[in-house]
Amino acid sequence: MGTVIIVVILVVIVAIAARSGMKHMKGEGGCCGGGGDAVPEEHKTLEGAKLGEKTVHIEGMMCDNCRKHVEKQLDKIDGVVAHADWKKGIAVVSYDRDVSDDAIRQALAWTDYKVTSIEESK
Template identity: 45%
Template sequence: MATAIVGILVLVALFFAVKGVLKHFRGESSCCGGGAVTAPPPKKLSGTVIGKKVVDIEGMTCGNCKIRVEQALNTIDGAAAEVNLHRGHAVLKMTREVSDDEIRQALAGSGYTITGIHAKG
């Protein structure tokens, strides 16, 4: 009798696990809490790009994460971000000198961790 109860519990848990995985792959949920995020058009900079910084970021796992990080970094005046999800970094093009503190502040509280910031040559 106990074996039957354990078997039923395992089957119920397996059912919910498979249901969640299928929902995720259909795009009805995401790893970062909610449905699909619509990507805005890329930010256009007015002025000459004077430099680039590479921001190494941990915690990005999907396209929604990429969009959220780009949106957060694009709030920095005079900077536009392009995230490479597979490399785990963002390239920040700048029309003015942007401090590392400004970059960290833009992602503060987002759930993503900056592991390094360096100039791109």
């Protein structure tokens, strides 16, 4: 009898986890600790003329809150404005001064996201 109760509890836990996981994969439910649209987005602009763009390929973005987090981290770099697309797994980084690939990687180093490659946009 005890085994049956344990199995039922495990099935319920797995069902709840699967349901939550599906919402997360669809970008629903405020994953990543985000509060949805409760906090208005701040849009940074470049101070000088745009010198170029880099496309950063990122693993781990699964929702709009992930996108906002990536953009916020990259926007902390002086001379950078980032626009991420979680569905494509990229962030386009525009810059008005030289920005090293290492600086971009460092901006995301302490997050749950992994930079897989960085390429100069044309």
